[in-house]
Amino acid sequence: MAKKKDAVRITCPHCQAKLTVDPDLQAVIAHDPPPVRRTTEDLGAAFKNLQGASARREEAFKESLKSEQTKGQVLDRKLQEAVKKAKDAPDPGPRPIDLD
DSSP, X not given: OOOOOOOEEEEOTTTOOEEEXXXXXXXXXXXXXXXXXXXXXXXXXXXXXXXHHHHHHHHHHHHHHHHHHHHHHHHHHHHHHHHHHHHHSOOOOOOGGGGO
């Protein structure tokens, strides 16, 4: 009978999570999440970042709302230009398949 191998503990190089791998099954049998990393050192800086992000989201929303409100006018103008161009263009003539 084959000797059973012990599970191997591996640290993920990307996220630093701890993985337990069973070599016989060739599968991860346990996972410990990586430690939480702080991106800012003090609470005041984090609050300012959140306020800035909120302002950027609000500005993007207003810009999107404005473009949606004028979307109908833009499409109408494009249609008028296409109709005008079609009227000014010469008749394309018969299709080659119709000549047979």
